[in-house]
Amino acid sequence: MAWNPREIKRKAEEDYEATWLETAKLLKRRGRFLRWPKGALRGKPHPICELIQRFRSILLSYGFEEVINPTIVPEGEVKRQYGPEAPIILDRVFYLAGLPRPDIGIKAELARKIRSEIVPGAGEELLEGLKAVFRAYKEGRVEADDLVEEMVRRLNIRPEQATAILALFPELTTLTPVPTRLTLRSHMTALWFPVLAALQDKKPLPIKLFSIGLKWRREQRLDETHLYDSHVASLVVMAEQISLEDGEELVKAILADLGFKEARFVVKEATSKYYAPGMEVEVFIRHGGSWVEVADIGLYSPVSLSNYYIRYPVFNAGFGVERIAM
Template identity: 45%
Template sequence: MKRKEIIKLARKDFEKAWVETAQTLKKPHHDNEYPRIHLETGKSHMLYNTIWELRQTYLNLGFNETVNPVFVDEEDIYKQFGPEAPAVLDRCFYLAGLPRPDIGIGMDKIEVIEEVGVQLNEEKIQSLKDIFRSYKKGDESGDDLVHDVSNALEVEDALGLRILENVFPELRELKPIPSRTTLRSHMTSGWFLTLQSLHNKDKLPIKLFSIDRCFRREQREDLSHLMTYHSASCVWADNDVNVDMGMAVSESVLEHFGFKKFKYMPDEKKSKYYIPGTQTEVYGYHPKLKEWVEVATFGIYSPIALSHYGIDKEVMNLGVGAERIAMILHNQTDVREMVYPQTYGKWFLSDRTLATMLCINYYPFSAEGRNLMDKLLSTARNNGNTPSPCQFTAFEGEFLGKNIKVTILEPEDGTKLLGPAAWNNIYIYDGNIVGVPETDINDEISLKAVENGISTGISYMDGVSAYAAYKIEEMIVSGAQELSIRTTLSKSISDVNLKLDKVALNYITGNNKVIDIRGPVFCTINCEVLE
């Protein structure tokens, strides 16, 4: 079923379309069935590599890892920020939820249900009412509603879904109702809640770190701003905490990433949850970039904010942006492209990757066929420049239970056994696929391909010989008595029995690269079954 057909059917009858998508499953090749599937090592994301290193750094400095609350009540923002809270809340996401409606079952709805072929009785109607009442109270999960309604009516889930869609429009017309709960916009919101629970339960000093997502309602996402980012944050709670601790921790964390020199500057933002004069920006000099980069902020939490949570300790807090560190380490200039390369990044396939996507298409399946392919290649290599007309026996003897004779020939006068492009080698260079002659290389792209490109190790004759051996195997299995294969001018990769993955083809055409496998091959291979 094609994609457009699936969408059209889903709009008409979603349940039927969903059931029929099972038909799109294909039985895998024997080699791709469990337990024969072989999984290769995957490629990690540079951001999570950085997060892993930040975790190890904090652990090495004696900080214990914790998970801070993600859901923060609006009231807590006021406790932490005081009069600054409204401005902070402007950048917060508020959570909303769908209300549980009162769903009545009147005679009009009973009639519609019966019109679709469901026979109702008092027991079924009461069961349906009980389910909707339980749903309204929150005892019934929305995930199970379709199934439970179907059971109550004693029908299949497909019909139950159709009844919910058509008979109870109040479900479809629900609108979200906002709550006073926000998504954590900065790790500090979570630290106050965590410290409230721990400050009288753990031995001092309390040293904790958390690396997790924060959510910020930015006006837009750009080169340096995302609506969700990772804060690598720590707190140090004790009876006596000072700014020097922030300097020491920030320096120890950042030295791990190659920063050699540091400078500390007062942060002009002056957040109200810090003691005045303690909020400090950390700049590190990175020798690779040869410049000073703002990488962290620390400060001492305000006693006012701490008192709202019953915390009578002093607390130093340091925050490091994981994305900022990753951008520095990997020379990235656009945080969107770094975090979401699949969406914002420029599509790039290396020449080596492209080389893995080009292969011989038809290839002999038997050991005898592969041996025949080698004999064809050696005969062609040894006699390719022989003036024509000429003919050479590449193989004569038993092959897959039959006696055969295989020859390479050129019947026409005034040429050679093979055309001049027969031994062109295929290279990948700068996203281009080119056939390069063994000698007398004249064009610029071929010269660059040989010097800087990736050789696939495939010549035109490799593809032609593999195809001939494959077709001879096929000839023997089918019972045919003779076969003649003629390759003339190569204009595309299929002319020399090569196959390119669609992903590679899309990449090459989308980036205005070329596939140049042109050239005169002029090879004739005959096979006959001997009596």
């Protein structure tokens, strides 16, 4: 049965807790209204996920090992890899921020309101218990998403009473995010350097790895080819000897397996500093009568590799999943 969202929204703006409790009656805990037959109707997969699965199958068939790289990158990693170019790269990244945990004091007026309106008849022990919870929260012994549950458990109150108490404290509602030196990855490359450094003496060469996941960029304009978040299929090969030609042949084979028989490789005029000079290449495929850029490949600079004490050449390729899916 449908409900009236406008009416619920209006009531919630007047009294959120009461509306939250009241509207629970619109939902059913028991009863069977749907059936879940398996195989009767096939679901619809997302085309990006289907393409990612094709990438995974292809790369696994070439003997690559799959890796899940972290999504959070310390700013210092970008500086180690890009050198003097780092400020330009960092201009495109999203920095992370966190809310500080404030010191929360219980003034006499708030104490009276808690004991008279929210938890009628509560004694001094409730206020002391609340102070203890706030102290544990400040010290990090209680996580933010556990705070209400902790109040319910320690103070023996209902969830709606706990949230009503929290709403009294402006220290919690007026917090300003504090920036950190952590970023969301804008290039999968940022994670390959520390990974390869950790593995170079633990695995036999060549080491062939791939990772498929999201990257985030603070684009100045958003359109079908410029997104805040998009997927990249990234691979690296570390070997005693490997040439750019070796890498190009691999990329040609992968694109052919994806159904693209024609590929063009164009050396970038301005090389990113984590690649060696003249060793960064843009990859284009023919589609609909035009050439579309779908990948960036190259050999890492020995300077950037040496910042991680990596002793061997590394080939890297990054395919734009959304670009190829288009």
